[in-house]
Amino acid sequence: xxxxxAVSRLPLxxxxxxxxxxxxxxxxxxxxxxxxxxQARLGAAGRAVDVLWVGTAEGLEARVAAAEHxxxxxxxxxxxxxxxxxxxxxxxxxxxDMGRVPLGVAQARSIVSDARPDVVLATGGYVAVPVVLxxxxxxxxxxxxxxxxxxxxxxxxxxxxxxRFAVSAESxxxxxxxxxxxxxxxxxxxxxxxxxxxxxxxxxxxxxxGRFDRTRPTVYVTGGAQGSQQINQLVGxxxxxxxxxxxxxxxxxxAHEAGLREQAAALPHDLSDRYAVMGFxxxxxPHVLALADVVISRSGAGTIAELxxxxxxxxxxxxxxxxGNEQEHNARHLQDSGAAVALLGTAxxxxxxxxxxxxxxxxxxxxxxxxxxxxxxxPDAADRLxxxxxxxxxxx
Numbered sequence: 332x333x334x335x336x337a338v339s340r341l342p343l344x345x346x347x348x349x350x351x352x353x354x355x356x357x358x359x360x361x362x363x364x365x366x367x368x369x370q371a372r373l374g375a376a377g378r379a380v381d382v383l384w385v386g387t388a389e390g391l392e393a394r395v396a397a398a399e400h401x402x403x404x405x406x407x408x409x410x411x412x413x414x415x416x417x418x419x420x421x422x423x424x425x426x427x428d429m430g431r432v433p434l435g436v437a438q439a440r441s442i443v444s445d446a447r448p449d450v451v452l453a454t455g456g457y458v459a460v461p462v463v464l465x466x467x468x469x470x471x472x473x474x475x476x477x478x479x480x481x482x483x484x485x486x487x488x489x490x491x492x493x494x495r496f497a498v499s500a501e502s503x504x505x506x507x508x509x510x511x512x513x514x515x516x517x518x519x520x521x522x523x524x525x526x527x528x529x530x531x532x533x534x535x536x537x538x539x540x541g542r543f544d545r546t547r548p549t550v551y552v553t554g555g556a557q558g559s560q561q562i563n564q565l566v567g568x569x570x571x572x573x574x575x576x577x578x579x580x581x582x583x584x585x586a587h588e589a590g591l592r593e594q595a596a597a598l599p600h601d602l603s604d605r606y607a608v609m610g611f612x613x614x615x616x617p618h619v620l621a622l623a624d625v626v627i628s629r630s631g632a633g634t635i636a637e638l639x640x641x642x643x644x645x646x647x648x649x650x651x652x653x654x655g656n657e658q659e660h661n662a663r664h665l666q667d668s669g670a671a672v673a674l675l676g677t678a679x680x681x682x683x684x685x686x687x688x689x690x691x692x693x694x695x696x697x698x699x700x701x702x703x704x705x706x707x708x709x710p711d712a713a714d715r716l717x718x719x720x721x722x723x724x725x726x727x
Contacts (some may be wrong), residue, residue: 337721338376341449345379348720349446349471351462352454353392356556357478357633361716362454363395364521365476368713369720383446385439385462392458404442407435408458435461436468443469449724450474453493455483463489472723476716478520478632479657480664482506494723497716499632499709502664518716519709520636527640527710529617534580537615540622542604543578548691550577551623556611558584559629561678562648566627567594568680574602576691580619585610624697625690627683630662630673636712639670642705644697646686647673670703 350366352358362384370380384403386392396403439461443451451466453459454476466473475493477486480503490496490511498504499520507515535541543549550573554562563583566573573579583591588610595606612619620626620641628634630647638645647665649658662673672686690697709715 335376337718337725338373338378340725341373341378341721345381346373346724347381347383347446347448348450348452349383349385349443349448349462349466350452350454351385351459352452352456352476353386353390353395353458354456356391357631358454358456358459359390359392359395360523360633361476361478361521362392362452363399364523364713365452365454365716365720366399366401368521368524369717372714372717383442383448385442385458387458390456390458406438406442406458406461408432408461432461436464439465440468443471447471450720452476452720453486453489454478455486457485460485460489463492467492474716474719474723476518477503478636479503479655480506480632480660481655481657483654495719497719499636499712500707516715516719518719519712520632521713521716522636522640522710524713526617526620526637529619529621531618531622534615534618534622537618538580538607538609540578540580540607543607544605545578547605548577548624548694548697549622550579550625550627550687550691551582551619552579552627553582553612553629554584555629555631555634556584558582558587558610559648559650560587562627562629563587563591565648565678565680565683567591569683570594570598570606571602572684573687574598574605576688577625578605578607580607580609580612580623582609582612582619625687627687630658630665630671632657632661635661635665636708639665639704639708640710640712642701642708644690644700644704645671646683646690647671648678648683649673649675665704665707668703668707670700670707672700 350362352362373380382401384396384401388405443465450472452474453463472494474495476497490508496511496515497518552566591608595603626643626645630649647662649662665671666673674682
């Protein structure tokens with residue numbers, strides 16, 4: 332069924348969506364991108380969309396929903412603190428939090444019953460658990476989206492409840508419970524569309540990078556919105572060499588900006604002219620990514636989705652404490668297919684230099700890695716996920 336056919340078969344009233352997921356950007360931003368894409372799709376057909384976001388007051392999703400003027404309600408939820416020691420799984424904190432789940436389910440059931448959504452979209456995080464169970468109890472179509480390759484703990488437990496289970500990569504299918512595989516569909520991980528429309532020259536203009544030597548490659552360093560002490564230290568200790576080879580835009584996190592600016596001030600002018608330090612990169616990010624020839628970053632699911640959708644040569648420094656060691660798995664997966672370079676194990680300034688140097692010295696090698704990265708990307712993931720949402724409604 333085409334997208335237009337699916338829209339034409341919808342009721343003439345406003346389309347009702349309940350969305351849940353959050354706690355981190357990895358769960359929140361794919362949900363937001365799907366909502367925006369659905370609104371644009373139906374808006375172009377003259378249809379309205381009523382969205383209700385269910386989350387926690389402390390999670391990122393509360394702030395995002397408020398900024399987007401999306402109605403938001405909260406439910407009680409519990410978090411399982413993982414441990415390799417089974418005895419620690421019955422810790423007082425786990426027992427207390429799990430005791431909140433029945434309350435959250437009761438609250439979510441009331442919310443879903445009142446909202447009467449055409450479909451419920453869940454993108455993971457512990458807040459999704461009561462809402463998914465409520466959708467099942469209220470017999471509302473349910474689409475669960477998984478961002479990571481090996482499935483988050485909450486989504487793994489709830490996979491069988493979904494009408495359709497959307498995954499970000501083909502390799503995720505093997506991790507689904509047997510009974511959930513027939514409902515699985517590969518959509519990719521939604522990427523904010525604005526990231527795909529950057530212009531390198533606009534980064535130079537917006538960030539005042541006129542002293543950059545455009546005959547040299549540009550490296551973009553990022554540890555996420557708050558920065559990464561590990562990546563900052565690796566790059567900081569490598570700066571004189573790195574700047575002798577490339578321009579560098581370093582998004583270091585607000586807490587680390589002053590120290591790195593002080594370090595930059597001690598550099599010779601011919602090097603410091605090619606170094607831009609900033610605590611946070613905001614609306615300029617699409618243009619910065621367009622300018623970057625190499626990216627040094629973490630390897631979370633959202634970052635991987637963006638880098639592969641754009642087709643960027645990257646040196647990945649996995650966060651060792653990521654849940655289920657997911658970031659190392661992501662980085663290793665891309666490295667094994669020649670789509671990135673990964674610093675696995677103990678990262679040092681020496682290993683960073685060994686990883687970055689061949690990419691800066693050899694444009695053909697850099698382009699090959701970028702092309703293989705792009706082959707893993709799904710820039711149309713948000714549209715694919717919206718197709719799934721519409722299909723479960725019109726199939727009723």
